[in-house]
Amino acid sequence: MQANLTSQILSGALDGRPFIKVLPTPIEWLEVLCCSFIGAAGSWLLLESKQLRNKGLPPLLLLSSGTFLASGLSLTGTYLIFLSGWWLPIVPSLLTLIISAITITDYYYRKSQREAEHKYRSIFENALEGIFQTTTDGHYLNANPALAKIYGYDSPDALIADITNIGQQLYCDPNRRQEFIQSMEQKGQVEGFEAQIYRQDGSIIWISENARSVYDSQGKLLYYQGFVEDITERRQAEAEREKFTNELFELNQAFSRFVPSQFLHLLKKDNIADVQLGDQVQQDMSVLFADIRNFTTLSERMTPEENFRFINSYLSHMEPAIIANQGFIDKYIGDAIMALFNGEADDAVKGAISMLKRLRSYNSYRQQVGYLPLEIGIGINTGLMMLGTVGGNTHMDSTVISDAVNLASRLEGLTKEYGVSLLISHHTFTSLVQPGKYPLRFIDKLKVKGKSKAVSVFEVFEADAPEIKAGKLKTKALFEEAVLNYHLKRFRSATTLFQGCLELAPQDKTARIYLQRSQELSQQ
Numbered sequence: 001m002q003a004n005l006t007s008q009i010l011s012g013a014l015d016g017r018p019f020i021k022v023l024p025t026p027i028e029w030l031e032v033l034c035c036s037f038i039g040a041a042g043s044w045l046l047l048e049s050k051q052l053r054n055k056g057l058p059p060l061l062l063l064s065s066g067t068f069l070a071s072g073l074s075l076t077g078t079y080l081i082f083l084s085g086w087w088l089p090i091v092p093s094l095l096t097l098i099i100s101a102i103t104i105t106d107y108y109y110r111k112s113q114r115e116a117e118h119k120y121r122s123i124f125e126n127a128l129e130g131i132f133q134t135t136t137d138g139h140y141l142n143a144n145p146a147l148a149k150i151y152g153y154d155s156p157d158a159l160i161a162d163i164t165n166i167g168q169q170l171y172c173d174p175n176r177r178q179e180f181i182q183s184m185e186q187k188g189q190v191e192g193f194e195a196q197i198y199r200q201d202g203s204i205i206w207i208s209e210n211a212r213s214v215y216d217s218q219g220k221l222l223y224y225q226g227f228v229e230d231i232t233e234r235r236q237a238e239a240e241r242e243k244f245t246n247e248l249f250e251l252n253q254a255f256s257r258f259v260p261s262q263f264l265h266l267l268k269k270d271n272i273a274d275v276q277l278g279d280q281v282q283q284d285m286s287v288l289f290a291d292i293r294n295f296t297t298l299s300e301r302m303t304p305e306e307n308f309r310f311i312n313s314y315l316s317h318m319e320p321a322i323i324a325n326q327g328f329i330d331k332y333i334g335d336a337i338m339a340l341f342n343g344e345a346d347d348a349v350k351g352a353i354s355m356l357k358r359l360r361s362y363n364s365y366r367q368q369v370g371y372l373p374l375e376i377g378i379g380i381n382t383g384l385m386m387l388g389t390v391g392g393n394t395h396m397d398s399t400v401i402s403d404a405v406n407l408a409s410r411l412e413g414l415t416k417e418y419g420v421s422l423l424i425s426h427h428t429f430t431s432l433v434q435p436g437k438y439p440l441r442f443i444d445k446l447k448v449k450g451k452s453k454a455v456s457v458f459e460v461f462e463a464d465a466p467e468i469k470a471g472k473l474k475t476k477a478l479f480e481e482a483v484l485n486y487h488l489k490r491f492r493s494a495t496t497l498f499q500g501c502l503e504l505a506p507q508d509k510t511a512r513i514y515l516q517r518s519q520e521l522s523q524q
Contacts, residue, residue: 286345411423423458423460
C-alpha cells in the first residue's frame with residue numbers, strides 16, 4: 001500500500017494522474033460509529049442466539065471467528081477501494097468494532113453471572129430442604145432459612161452463631177457425628193444418613209442427611225456441603241408400623257394354638273389333647289399361597305386399628321372360599337394365606353377361583369365406601385408333603401414340610417411378575433381330574449433351587465374380567481406358540497406373535513411383558 005501511495009504521487013506529478021481522494025471528516029466519523037454499532041449489535045445477537053446454543057456451538061468461538069472475518073473483509077475492501085483511488089482510514093473503524101465486541105461480551109457475561117447468582121440465591125433461600133456448608137471440625141459456614149427452621153432457629157445467622165460444635169451441640173449421640181465424618185473421609189459422600197438431633201428448644205427430631213466433600217484445585221478438603229430433611233413423621237410412622245407388625249405377629253402366634261380339625265383328622269387324632277410333639281404323616285396334597293399385592297403401601301396409609309380391621313375383613317371374605325372347596329387354612333403369614341387341600345387338585349384350583357371371584361365382590365364394596373380395590377396373587381402346587389407337629393416343651397405348632405410348599409410360594413410371587421392372578425405348576429395340572437373344565441394356558445418354565453428339572457407353569461384365568469378372559473381364550477394357541485418361540489430363542493418370531501396377541505387382546509399383561517422381553521433380547 002505504501003508503494004502504491006508513492007507510485008500515485010509520482011504519477012500525479014509526472015503524468016497528471018488524479019491524486020488519491022479522501023472522505024470528508026464527518027463521513028469518516030460516521031463510518032467509525034457504524035463499525036462500533038456493528039460490533040456491538042453483532043456480538044449481542046451471537047451471544048443471545050438460541051439456535052446456536054441448541055446446536056452446541058460455543059458463542060465465544062463464533063464471536064471471535066466473526067470478528068476475525070469482519071476484520072479481514074474490511075481490510076480487503078479497504079485495499080480494493082484504495083486501488084480505485086480512495087483512501088479509507090480502516091484502523092479506527094476496526095478498533096471500534098473490536099472494542100465494541102469485547103465490551104458487549106464482557107457486559108453479557110457479567111449480566112449472566114449476576115442472573116446465575118440470583119437464581120442460585122433464590123433456590124438456596126426458598127428450598128424446602130435444609131442446605132448447609134460445614135467445616136470438618138463442626139462449624140457452620142453457611143445455612144439456608146429452611147435449615148434454620150428445621151433446627152428451630154429464627155434465622156441462618158442465629159444458627160451459625162449458636163452452633164460451634166455440631167457433634168456435641170446438635171447430635172443426640174455424638175458418635176453418630178463421628179460415623180458421619182468417617183463415611184465422608186472414606187467415600188467422599190453420604191446418602192440417607194439418619195440421626196437424632198436437638199432443636200434449639202431442646203426437643204428431639206429425626207433428620208436425614210445427604211452430603212459430599214468439596215475440594216480445592218490442589219485436592220485439599222475445604223468443607224462438607226449437602227442438605228437435611230426432617231424425617232420425624234416418617235420415623236414415627238415406621239415405629240407405628242413396626243408396632244403393628246409385632247402385634248400382628250403375636251396375633252398369628254396366638255391363632256397357631258388352634259389347630260384346624262382337618263389337620264387333626266390327617267394325624268388321625270380325635271382332639272387336640274391327643275396330639276403329641278413329633279406326630280407326623282406323609283400325604284399327597286395341594287398347597288395354596290395367596291398374598292395381597294402392595295400390602296406395605298396400603299398399610300402405611302392406615303392406623304394400626306384400621307390395619308387390623310382391614311386384615312380381618314379381608315381374611316373373613318377369603319376363608320369361606322377355601323373351606324367350601326374342602327380345604328383348610330394352615331396358617332396366616334401377615335396378610336398372606338397358606339391353605340392345604342388333601343382331596344383332588346381340582347379342589348385347590350376351584351378354591352382359588354372362588355377366592356378371586358369373592359375378591360371382586362369385596363372390591364366393589366370397598367370402592368363404594370371410598371377404599372382402593374385390592375389385588376392378590378395365588379400360587380398352587382401339588383406333591384408329597386409331611387404334616388406334623390414341631391416345637392419344644394412349652395409350645396407346639398403344626399407345620400408342613402415339603403419342597404412343594406416352597407414352589408407354591410414361588411409361584412405366588414411370580415403372579416406379579418407376569419401380571420396374572422393365579423398360577424399352578426405342572427404337578428397340579430397333571431393331577432387335575434377335569435383339566436378341560438378350567439381355561440388355562442402355558443406361561444413359562446422355571447428352574448427350582450436344588451432341582452435339575454424345570455417346572456412348567458400354567459395360568460388359570462377363569463376369574464379374570466369377561467373381556468380379558470375372552471381375549472386370552474381367543475389368543476391361547478397364538479400365545480403358547482409365541483412362548484415356545486421365546487424359549488427356543490427365536491426372539492424376532494416371538495415378538496411378531498406376541499404383537500399379534502396384543503392386537504386381539506390388548507389387555508393381556510403377560511403378552512405385553514413377554515413382548516418387551518423379546519424385543520430387548522432380539523436387539524442384543
